[in-house]
Amino acid sequence: EAGVAQSPRYKIIEKRQSVAFWCNPISGHATLYWYQQILGQGPKLLIQFQNNGVVDDSQLPKDRFSAERLKGVDSTLKIQPAKLEDSAVYLCASSLVGTRITDTQYFGPGTRLTVL
């Protein structure tokens, strides 16, 4: 079974530029998550999709971050404009159902973003 795919793996941009990340979840997984992981910290949830609908975006900085999952499969996360403090690894995860207590989240390798 293929895992969660993410691209690009690395991205370096200057502050105030825009950047987009792509995620392809495990086939058949209804729930997709985007996390931000700052160096030395645990992942922090940015947004959670159930199929193509948003179920939690309470920690997404909506003035600069946006995400979509139009067809309920792939997803993109965009930052516009980027700030220095956005430097982090952006992780995508997926799970089968999302509502079961023991629904396991599977993570992709992440995209390491450096904002100069």
Add this chain to the structure above:
Amino acid sequence: GESVGLHLPTLSVQEGDNSIINCAYSNSASDYFIWYKQESGKGPQFIIDIRSNMDKRQGQRVTVLLNKTVKHLSLQIAATQPGDSAVYFCAERPPQPYSGYSTLTFGKGTMLLVSP
């Protein structure tokens, strides 16, 4: 021994020793807990989970202990190997009474260093 570094607590052990990694979780109403392993440059990988109605669960070489009285979770790794070197995160599932969806909150992580 265990020490607090600049970013992450670090546990250094010798190959073959047993390792114990500790985690204090925040929400007494959390009903599900997971341990993840994260190697350098990779996304978190599921190790073992436990529901709040249990106090111990065993896997292959790993055991998770849950003490709800003091909101404490531990991961025991038997016969630690160099391949176990990684950062270990605990995650908890706080109650989601409105959305019903499974959202995880991650702890800060502990780095495990295994020397041959």
